[in-house]
Each structure stands twice: as structure tokens, then as C-alpha cells.
Amino acid sequence: MQRIFSGVQPTGNLHLGNYLGAIRNWVRLQSEYECIFCIVDMHAITLWQDPKELVKNTREVAAGMIAAGVDASKHIVFNQSMVPAHAQLAWIFNCVARMGWLNRMTQFKDKAGKHKENASVGLFAYPNLMSADILAYKATHVPVGEDQKQHLELARDTAQKFNNDYGVEFFPLPEPLIFGAAARVMSLRDGSKKMSKSDESDYSRINMTDDADAIALKIRKAKTDLEPLPASAEGLDGRPEASNLLGIYAALADREKAEVISQFAGRQFSDFKKELVDLAVSVLGPINAEMKRLMEDTSHIDAVLRSGAERADSIARPIIKDVYDIVGFHHP
Template sequence: MTNRVFSGAQPSGNMHLGNYLGAFRNWVRLQDDYECLYCVVDLHAITVWQEPAGLTHQIREAAAAYMAAGVDPARSILFNQSQVPAHSELAWIFNCVARLGWLNRMTQFKDKAGKNREKASVGLYIYPNLMAADILLYKATHVPVGEDQKQHLELTRDIAQKFNHDFGADLFPEVEPIIQDEGARVMSLRDGSKKMSKSDPSDYSRINLNDDADTIAQKIRKARTDSELIPETPDGLTGRAEATNLIGIYAALADMERTAVCADFAGKDFASFKAALTDLAVAKLAPVTEEMTRLMNDPAEIDAVLRKGAERAQALAAPIMAEVRAAVGLLG
């Protein structure tokens, strides 16, 4: 069986440093060892209200961010989800395979819906079934996941097993996780206990991939830290969430261990460290921002890449959906 990776990100809000370090950069590396499909998951985005014109822009911006980070449409299949209708078809079949009890255990729905659970869209509740369809539609064998996505991958495995059992078909593989490094989890610049997020109301909580050098410098300068000096080893960062986060960002951008970063800056204050972090972040992100800007100025190029990617994805999905329909008993 082909070792095949599927992954994607929602086109809702600006892509940021957390997306780059936690996902995109790893996707680029996976292209060397796997057949990769990278998807702009626009159907997931509309589980909450999106302004239509804004969504169109965000889909293109997400694709531009993938490519600017190094995802190569010639080596990987890059497309947006809604252009391959089989995602929706398989999701509906999985809606009829998954059990309510499984979805009731999904913690992300509780987090996203909050106190207004009764007013949340049905799509927000059942979107883990769509996520399972995204992966299994291509018989993906591996999915890169962070700690907060492990539960959804377990659900994908449950759905695959139940489908195979219910219909007596050895059709879907048992998907394996590719676990992200701890250093890939980037936290908010304003609150080290929260993950860096597009949905945070403060733009100073994140570094966006389309921020210019001056904006990056200002955000790092204003990032929350503490008054203590940088310790000789990461052990000295215990209980210092914001300090840990900035050290981790530097380590990830520089491809260093946190131990080495602490050794290099031991005894220094965060004012001098932030200056070094700013120089590093600008050097690493400026080429990404520049390429994103170039691509966004030529939306026809982005649309052509997505259209070609969707054609390639559909070609992979079609025979698998034929197997699914035959197993279920659906015609054609």
C-alpha cells in the first residue's frame, strides 16, 4: 500500500506563525517520504458563519501560504475541499456509520460551541465525520497531528473499523498518526497558556504570515514575558509559560534544541533576547511573506493550481468511492 499523507487547514482568518511551525514546515518535509495531499478545508470553515467574499479571499490566501511555505504543487496534490464533491458524499455515509455517543465525546465541539451549544450549527457538531471522510477518501495511511487532534484521528479509526465490519469490506486502512514535536506547539504571545490562534481577538497574540518586518518587531517587543533572566537550561523555565513560549519559537525557527538556545542566551534579559528573536523571525518569514504577496497579486495562478489539484484528487477518490458505493449497496 502507498504511504499517503493527508492534511489540511481551515481558511478562516490569517495564517500565522503557529500554522507555519506547527504544520506547513512539516508538510514540506513530508513531501520527501510520502505521497502527500494538502487541502484547504473550506467546508470545515463554514461550520461557523463566514462572510462569502472574505471566504473566497481566505481560501486563496491559505493556498498561497501553503505554497509560500514550500508545499510544491508538482510534488504534492494541493486543492480545496469543496472542489471535490466526494468529500461531502463520503461524509454523509460516515454520518450513517458513526454513533452519537462517539460525537458526544468530542471535546473540541464543546470548546468551540461554548455556552451557546444549542445555537451551534449541525455542521460544527458532525464535522469530525467530515474530517474522517477527508482522510479516508484517499485511503491515507498517515496524518500529521498535534495533541489537540488525536481524538479526531481516533474517531477516524473507529469509523474505518466500523465501516469495514458493517459492510464486510477490508476497504479502509487503520490510519497512523505522525506526532508533531512539542516545539511545534506555538502559544499566544499574550498568554502562554493558550495556543496561538486565528480566532484570538487580539492581533498582538500572533505573528501573521503576511505581517511585515516592522509589525513582527512590534509584536515580539510587546510579547508578554517576565522579569527573570534566561536560565542556563530549560529546567529553569518551569512555571514561566510566556518565557518558555518565546524560547520555543526561537528554537523552532532556528532548528535548535531549547537546551542550546538557553545555553546561548543564559543570563541575558528578555529585551536582548527579543531583539535576536525579531531578527531571526524576520529572516525566516520574510521570504514566505514575499511569496504570499506575489501569489495573492495573481489569483488566477492560485485558482489554476487549486483546480489542477482538485482534478488529481478527484482521480484518486473516484475508484475508492466506487468501492464504497458497491460495499454499501448504492448504484453506480
Template structure:
């Protein structure tokens, strides 16, 4: 069976974009792949994190994944820092990947901003850690959003160069899986910006921890335009907020943008938002309740992550050992 690796950063509560673009797809993919799901806390500290908040967010993300249907008994769920094999292989990849490759990574430019000289080395080099995350398990497929495709290409390039440097066919070239109708959910306050945990306005996103009243309020306040909903895809031209809300409806209903347009053509946003709220609450409400149940027992969450890390290392240890042998590291 093909193996999937996928990770999410614990830098705040998961939101609707994470659920529709990633977590929901992970639950579906469990039926067809061997899955390794990772809460990438090592990636998180490329930007400074409050230590207590990082621990809390790691548990919250784990709770959200479990509540959404990730099966931690059949598959593997753990936090990255519990398996040092990731960092060990990342150092090898630091010596395989080229500076020019990292210089082309647009996410570093976006996150570092104008103050690039003050950015951490970790922020610059973290695509090599991402490559190690994937390849230390010899994952064959990686579910990614459009904004992560470049990093997966780097992982493929790194695997190929390692294989070429050492004259082997050792690491696979992982393939991207871009799934679903809402792989890129946009902000509720600005349809041109991606929904993000880091946005200052909590009204820009629906968090997985939001209750029904909060979801209703956020969708009621979601930015729109004065026109009725369009009757064709072409009618969405220049209307990013309308497109975003229709795409959210489509994803939550397991439908398409075209079907959403057909259903709501010519209707006012106020009417559409009421139906969208009912749908969002119906889908997210049970997950919210399950999350609260998990978070009431943090020791149980920690036990799941510990067990997952042990199983993850059982997979990664022989792969890392062979990679080190190929490099020429002496081991007793």
C-alpha cells in the same frame, strides 16, 4: 509510498503556529510521502463566514502554502469544496459513527461554548467529515497537532467499524504524525493559550503576511516576566511566556528547547527578543515576499486549486465508488 492527507481552515491568515506546527512539516514530508494538502473550506462554514472573506482567505492560505514550499505540481493542493466526494463519504460515515463518539469530542464543546443548542449540525458532525477527508484517499498518515489527535482516533474508529460492518479490510487505520519542537505555539500575549487566528488581539500572533517591522513590533510587545531567562528546563516552571518564546526560537532555528536555554541562559528578555526577531524575519521574510507575489495573481492561484481538485478527485472517485458498492448503493 504511504499517503498523507492534511488540511487547514481558511478562516484568516496563517500564522506562526500554523507554519511551525504544520506547513513547514508538510514541506519536509513531501520528500517521503505522497501528499494531499487540502484547504478545508467546508469545515470553515461550520461557523458562519463572510462569503467574500472566505474566498479571499482561501486564496491567502493557498498563497502561504505555495510560498512556504508546498510543491503543487508533484503533490496535490486544492480546496475541499471542489471535490464533492468528501461530502458523499461523510454522509456514509454519519451512518457508521456513533452519537456517543461525537459526544466525547472536546473541540465541539470548546467551539459551541455555553450555547450548544444554537450550534450548527455541521459543527457537531464535522469530525465525520474530517474522517471522510482522510479516508476518501485511503491516507495512511495524518500530520496532526495535539488538539486534533482525538479526531484522528475517531477516523480510525470509523474506518474500523466500516470494515467490521461490511466484512472487509477496505479502509486503512491512519496513523498520526506529530512532528517538530513547536507543534503547539502559544499566544504572544498569554503563554497559556494557543496562538489562534480568532484571538481578538493581532499582537497575540505573528501572521504569515506580517512584514519585518510588524514582526519586530509584535515580538517587542510579547508578554514576558521580570526574571532573566533560565539556565535549565526546570527554571521554566511557572513561566509559560518564557517557555513559549524559547520554543519558538528552537523551532525557527531547527534546534531544541535545551539548546535555546543553553544559548540564552541568564540573559535579559530585551536582548533575547532582538535575536529572536532577526531569526524570525530571516525565516519568514522570504515567505512573505513570495506570498505577495502569488496574491498579485489570484487567477493563477485559482488555476492551481482547480488542477489540484481534478487530481484529488481522480484519486478519490474509485475509492468512493467501491465504498458505495460495499454499502449497497445501486449504480449503473
């Protein structure tokens, strides 16, 4: 069976965008692939993290994944720092990848901003660790969004260069798994900005920990305009909030957006929002309840992560041993 590797940052406050954009897709991949789902705590510290918050957030992300339907008994869920192979292979890739490749990474420019000289070395070399995450398991496929395509290209280039440098056919070149029209979930307060946990207003996002009352309140307060809902996609031009709410409804209902637009054509937002509340609560309510239950039993979450790390390590360790032999590291 082909193997998927996918990672998620332990940034806390998992929201609807994380669920529709990534976690729900992972749940659907489980029947077709062997899946390794990693909470990338080593990537997280490229920007400073409060240690206690990092522990809490790691558990919360694991709880969110399991509550949403990731089967941690059949597939692997763990946090990155528990498996040494990630750091071991990242160093080797630091010596394989070229500075020029990393200089072209747009995400570094975005995150470092104007203060490039003050950014951590980790933030700059982050893509080499991402390559190691994937290739330490010889993963064949990686689910990627638009913003990660460049990093996957770098992983392929690094695998190719390693194979060429050492005259081996060792690492596979991982393929991207790009989902159809992935739900791009925008802020409930500003339809031109992505839904984000860093937005100051909690009303801008639906958190996976929100109960039915909070979900209903946030949808009722979501920004809209005065016009009724349009009869076609063209009618959404210049109406980002309308477009966002219709897109959220379509994603939650697992239907085409055009179909939803025609269903609600000409209706008032007040009407539409009532139906969106019912749908959001029916989909997210059970996930929220299960997440809360899991977060109250941290010993269970920790046991899942330990078991996942042991299984991940058993796959990665022989691969790293072979890499060490190829590179010429002497371990008598």
C-alpha cells in the same frame, strides 16, 4: 509510497503558530510521502462564514502553503468543496458512525459551549466529514496534534465498522503521524494562551503576511519579565512569556530548546529580542514576500487549486464508486 492526508481551515491571518505547528512539518513530509493537502472550506462553514471572506481566506491559505515550500506540482493542494467525494462519503459515514461516538467528542463540547441546542448539525457531525476526508483517498497516515487525536481514532473506528458491516477489507486504518516536541506557540501578550488569529490584539501574534518591520515591532513589544534569562529549563517555571520566546527561537532555529536556554543564559531580554528579530525575519521574510506576490496573482492560486482538485478527484472517484457498489447503491 504511503499517502498522507492533512487539512487546514481557511480562517485567514495565518500566523507563526500555523507555520511552526503544521505547515513547516508538511513541507518536510514531501520527500517521504505522497501528500494531499486540503483547505477544508466545508468544515469552515460549521460556523457561519462571510462568503467573500471565505474565498479570500481560501486563497490566502493556499498562498501561505506554497510560499512556505509546499510543492503543488508534485503534491496535491486543493479546497475540499471542489471534490464531491468528501460530501458523498460523509453521508455514508453518518450512517455508519454511532451517535454515542460523536457525543464523546470533546471538540464539539468546546465549540458549542453552553448552547449545544443552537449548534449546527454540521458542527456535531464534523468528525464524520473528517473521516471521509481521510478515507476518500485511502490515506495511510495523518499528521495530528493533540487536539485531533480523538478525531483520528473515530476515523479508524468508522473504517473498521464499515469493513465489518459489509464484510470487506476495504478501508485502511490510518495511522497518526505525531511530530516530536511540536512547537506550541503562545501569544506574545500572554504566554499562557495559544497564539490565535481571533485575539483582538494584532500584537499577540506574528502573521505570515507581516513584513520585517512588523515582525521586529511585535517582538520588541512582546511581554517579558524583569529577570534575566535563566540558565536551565527549571528557571522557566512561572515565567510563561520567557518560555514562549525561547521556544519560538528554538523552533525557528530548528534547535533544542535546552540548547537555546544555555546559549542565552543570564542575558537580558533586550539583547535576546534583537537576536530573535534577526532570526524571525530571516526565516519568515522570504515567505512573507512570496505570499504577497502570490496574493497579487489570484489567477495563479486558482489554477493551482483547480489542478489539485482534478488530481484529488481522479484518486477519490474510483474509491467512491467501489464504496457505492459495496453499499448497494444502484447506478445502472
